[in-house]
Amino acid sequence: MKNAKKVFWMFFSLFLLLGGLTLSSCSDSDDDNADTKPNAGKDNSESSDTSGPGAGADEAKYSITFEDFDAGTGVFTVAPGETKTLVVKSSVGTWLIDEENMPDAISVKKNSSGNFDIKGGDAETESNVFFKLYPEEAGDDTSFDIEIQCAVYNPKFVITLNLSDELAAKAKSLALKYSSDATTEVFDAEVAYTEGAKTATAALLKENANSYGYFNDISVTITDTNGKEIKADLDKKAWVCFYSTNAEYYNEINLTENTYAEADLTISFTGFTLSATDSIKVTYGITADSNTKTLDAVIAADGNSATATIGNDCLNSSGWFEITVAITKDGADYTAFKAAGNGWFAWNADGIALTLEDTSSETWISLVDGREVTASESFTRVLEPSVFENLSISKIKIATSGASTTWCANVGYENSWETDIKMEWDTDYENGYSTTITDADYIANIKEHGLYLAGDYTKFYVSYVE
Secondary structure, rough: OOOHHHHHHHHHHHHHHHOOOHHHHOOOOOHHHHHOOOOOOOEEEEOOOOOOOOOOHHOOOOEEEEOOEOOOOOEEEEEEEOEEEEEEEEOOOOOEEOHHHHOOEEEEEEOOOOOEEEEOOHHHOOOOEEEEEEHHHHHOOHHOOEEEEEEOOOOOEEEEEEOOOHHHHHEEEEEEEEEEOOOOOOOEEEEEEEOOOOOOEEEEEHHHHOOOEEEEEEEEEEEOOOOOEEEEOOOOOOEOOOOOOOOOOOOOEEEEEOOOOHHHHHHHEEEEOOOOOEEEEEEEEHHHHOOEEEEEOEEEEOOOOEEEEEEEOOOOOOOEEEEEEEEEEOEEEEEEEEEEOOEEOOOOOEEEEEEEOOOOOOOOEEEEEEEEOOOOOOOOEOOOOOOOOOOOEEEEEEEEEEOOOOOOOOOOOOOOOOOOOEOOOOOOOEEEEEEOOOOOHHHHHHHHEEEEEEEEEEOEEEEEEE
């Protein structure tokens, strides 16, 4: 486009010379001719218009401003495939688009109203791109060109929901809820669904994700034509990261109706046994909602384990539930055991395992008791190898407290997510997490390299068994 303008001016100048005309014959009062090109004779130094990109005498000649957008400081955002209009507020000159240098990430057209329609490409941009506008009258003078910074970014993360034939036949409406973390505010996704359809879309606001791009506690509820709620099972985990490079990214969920099913619960004993005259009761469900069931487990003949059959009728909306155990041994309540994990389990129709360990005979030695630290979301070494020098350790427990969010805490022996151990929520500590490590090789690495922590906490605790 600029080359075409250059050719035009070459022919125009030749025409003037052949006709015996000169620009010096134009008077100062002839505004149309005097201002045909930048700096063409007339003194505009007293102009009060300072909104244009030029300077001095040319400010009033070529300028453009936009509604609710500052080209000097702003970034125009458009979603992939979306078209948004950059509305012109005022302009001096005929402003055109530099088509030759348009980035691939966007396309821009000037519409019949003189505004600029900007369309995002197929994918989000990793960094800003820009296109140029220029006044046609400026010829080859590029000093008046304006760069419009653009970003292709969708503030919403859209998931496609595929309903089974059975669900679609019953469904009138659909809702999807999610949170950024387990104990924070629950959000309603923006759902688009037509009664009886086999697909729906749910838009989750990225601003509601946690700092790592995760949405958590995803649950889908379908309402049938009679107003009854149908719980739907997801074929994905109840969390997703909206970064497409993350291993836990997905943008499609298949839904089936939640129907009653049963699974075997296997309870293993470590450090103790039970006899046929003892008893063990299992409670499963959501304690906070008083939605629980209690049943008797069957103790194995060797006394080293017990089994029970539990159902999926007391799950939360994300398909998780709590499991607790009460034991009567030798006619009295037996409490000298600790259950592995934090008591929460994801429903698994193939079976669920729980380990109970007698800890009454163990002597735990405190190494660190609530030392204040500055937490970091990356690994930080909190104990040097010298702390473990000459210590005999068969089992080590690491705990934290003071979490302000529900982002987890992790332990390791190096600054790496490849060898870390995720700590579990532990109610023995105020807003805390803990893990107990018995693996001899892992303990040896901690002794050699030191103890590393990552996560959300204000204090940490370390104890061990010789």
